[in-house]
């Protein structure tokens with residue numbers, strides 16, 4: 001027998017979706033046909049037959065999931081909407097039955113799933129605390145010992161004797177979290193619900209989850225907030241259309257997930273310009289390629305990494321020399337994109353770096369990338385004298401992950417952030 005507190009083998013969950021076709025409508029075409037037929041036979045039919053066909057579609061929300069979780073692990077579960085994360089937690093908390101496979105759980109499970117589960121709406125906050133405790137197998141005196149801590153954590157003293165159906169969703173989550181985290185369970189399942197609370201309470205909860213992990217309890221944490229997953233979980237799984245796509249160190253798994261998202265959003269580390277876009281000019285930027293210092297194509301970088309950008313040009317300028325210019329724009333936190341320019345400091349004033357007109361490929365080494373986590377986009381131009389011969393806006397993007405040092409700066413403008421760079425000719 002393994003030392004896993006949760007052991008999941010070939011787990012699958014199938015849903016059957018029914019689609020109704022036709023519904024209750026009667027097509028005009030059919031009414032007319034029926035009437036004509038009726039007239040021809042001397043019979044007037046009462047009505048055309050109503051169309052109602054039903055088709056059923058089978059759909060696997062989880063397929064062949066196998067996973068062992070050790071006691072004391074804080075496991076992150078990430079994935080796109082509909083990937084099966086909540087389904088997995090619902091099966092583990094026995095809200096839903098699996099269709100295939102089996103699970104083995106050694107211990108008591110407390111879960112914090114969708115708002116609305118776990119509490120009895122007609123009962124007061126106080127009564128629900130006792131109800132939850134007894135469901136977990138705790139005696140009244142044991143629950144009493146934890147009661148004050150729960151109430152204090154949830155900050156709902158005034159509403160203790162109000163039925164929870166009158167609570168706001170924020171109050172509900174506060175109490176639900178406090179109950180799940182403080183009562184004696186061996187395993188704590190947390191789904192995205194924390195997003196409902198305000199930011200201060202979310203922080204408090206994340207701190208508590210960390211403590212729960214340190215106490216040797218096991219936590220399964222589903223979230224779209226990748227920063228919190230990175231901070232809390234040593235191991236994570238990435239669910240993709242119901243299957244485990246990656247399972248391992250959180251930093252690696254989150255990077256894979258972010259990479260998939262970037263690629264799916266059309267953000268690529270090699271961009272080649274469409275011919276239609278460059279018809280207007282005889283000298284233009286044709287291709288941009290982003291790499292790390294090892295020469296691997298990537299657009300995922302960590303704080304302090306060096307980025308290599310190869311630029312391929314097409315055509316020739318009328319002048320004997322040209323210069324190349326680029327700008328980096330960043331997003332700030334999760335807020336909408338802010339066009340903040342990062343100043344790039346060259347070894348000399350960078351508009352003074354001229355290339356001979358025959359030079360068709362240049363390499364820029366940029367960094368250390370002392371940038372906060374997030375997406376950045378690059379725009380490029382080529383100049384002859386003061387004239388912009390060609391500009392390619394948002395020609396490529398990159399993403400900074402694992403920025404520990406600059407976390408605080410996420411809220412400040414990126415303007416004025418100075419990066420070093422150097423040019424070479426290929």
Ligand SMILES: Nc1ncnc2c1ncn2[C@@H]1O[C@H](COP(=O)(O)OP(=O)(O)OP(=O)(O)O)[C@@H](O)[C@H]1O
Nearest residue numbers: 015016017061079080081082083084085086087088
């Ligand atoms: N009761 C149900 N009947 C039919 N389909 C369902 C049911 N519950 C979930 N699904 C489907 O199963 C898939 C997985 O859903 P699930 O809620 O587990 O995804 P998720 O990864 O938690 O997504 P999100 O990040 O949006 O919460 C989805 O396509 C969802 O529509």
